[in-house]
Amino acid sequence: MKFKLFDIEFKIEYSLFIILLIALFAKNDSVLFLLLFSSLHEVGHILSLYLLGGKAKKITFAYYGIGMVRHGDLNFLSEIIFLLSGIAINSVFVIFNFQREINFCLLFINLLPIYPLDAGRCVKLIFERVFDFNVSYKLYFSFSVVCFVALLIFSLYIKNFNLILICVYLFFQIIRGNYD
Known part of the structure; x- marks a missing residue:
């Protein structure tokens, strides 16, 4: 819809x-x-985007929550702030002990250097500033795959349904290969 x-543009899957x-x-x-x-x-990402002068183009509601596509690019520092703003929201909930386990899980996962997660996007930005495109692509793709496999093994080992759902989402994001 x-x-x-x-x-x-709003889309509900x-x-x-x-x-x-x-x-x-x-x-x-x-x-x-x-x-x-x-x-x-x-x-948190959406609010920071508007505070940094950006604008949302498309917001999608799906099995993983909300996803957003935006207009234009932000400068390097604004992009890092934008990416870390979602993590900041979960950090506040962890600090105030509100659904601590779930928010800690989201915080932890988004700090993993798996693209397209927040820290994975930060790693991508940093690698692209330091290395040429081919080297940076290989590095953050490798980081993503190694961390994904570790997360999947951990999720299956502890038998956490929420983590397994997140791994399913990440798997499809990684094989889709949209590393824009």
Whole structure:
């Protein structure tokens, strides 16, 4: 389902409804909290984008929460601030002990250097400033794959359903290969 509001395209994917139904039928409220706090994480990005002078182009609601595509580029420092703003939101919830486990999980995961996660995007920006495109691409892609495999093994070892869902999302992002 798509609609436009304030010159921003909004898209609601059916995958969101599937995950919500599964969570409701399984009586797994932690999935609902995961969606809520991953969405609040993205709201942090959206707010910082507007504070830094940027503008959202498209906002998607899907099984992983909210995703955003924006207009134009930010300078290096603004981009780093933008990327870390979602992590800051989860940090506040961890500090105030509000759904601490879920927010710590989101905080930890977004600090992993896996592209397209926040720290992975920061690593990509830094590598692109230091190395040429081919070297930087190989480096952050390698970091992403190694960290993903470690996270997947850890998720399966501790049998954490939320982490496994995040790994599924990351797997599809990595194989999609959209490293813009």
